Amino acid sequence: MNTAPRLPWTEISPKPYQAMAAVGATTAKSSLGTILMELVKTRVSQLNGCAFCVDMHVRDLRKQGESWQRINSLCTWRETGLYSARERAALQWAEALTRLPDGHDSHDASFGALKDHFSDQEIVELSWTVAQINAWNRMAVGMRAPVAEKDIA
Template sequence: MTQRIQTMNGIPKAFKALLALGQEVEASGRAAGVDQILLELIKIRASQINACAFCLDMHTRDAIKHGEDTRRLLLLDAWRETDLFTEEERVALEMTEVLTRLSDTQDLPDELYERAMKVFNEAQYQAVVWLIVTINAWNRVNVPARPKLPKHNA
């Protein structure tokens, strides 16, 4: 593969701002009562869609550290075909897919918004939307750079 310019740290102030944004969004989500595993599932699902290996590596490891079941991670791409995910997770995953593919979907459908309002309060809904936006930004910084995966002990 062609070696690429590493864009993640290329503009340090932008990197720090995106990092701070992500930290603020996650903290707001946790403060609103969104489970950390759900936050990780959102990041993983968007990163699957965007084919961001760096983010997939990071967030699957983070999810496991927070107690996520490996089976659910292996089946995340086919979440609709299983009964392994809660209604809250299913709504968040569908929102992630719709907002990550916004050029195809054009909008968050009213029906999905109404389901989201049944499982999330306003602060949780906002945190989910902002997290989807943030992970998509990270994916778009990382994918064109093709960063090498960090070395991990198996």
């Protein structure tokens, strides 16, 4: 399997890259909390098969003190009791926005679950976070961003 990067996309087109980074800096200031946002980014990256982003966000979760058990169980979050109702609502919404071809009718239930745990401001910030990680995933997968071997944190 060829894992060589395709293009130096951040150098070829730095302005969109910088704009995306600025969006990330803005959403990072959200009241959602770092752990929740990193769980969402990791889960979306898992769904999109983005090795670079999964690696990065798992490392960020570990730096925030997240346990290996919760990280390893993220792909099966529905089958475990390891996640709060708030986290579950956010993960369900993130999956709904990532898997758009699965049907829009089911989004009402996902959105309703959000309303029990998040303010309108937080729902919009969560949605921006999901939209942004989906865009990052598409660039990293498309340009074949490499995963560098690093020590486990």
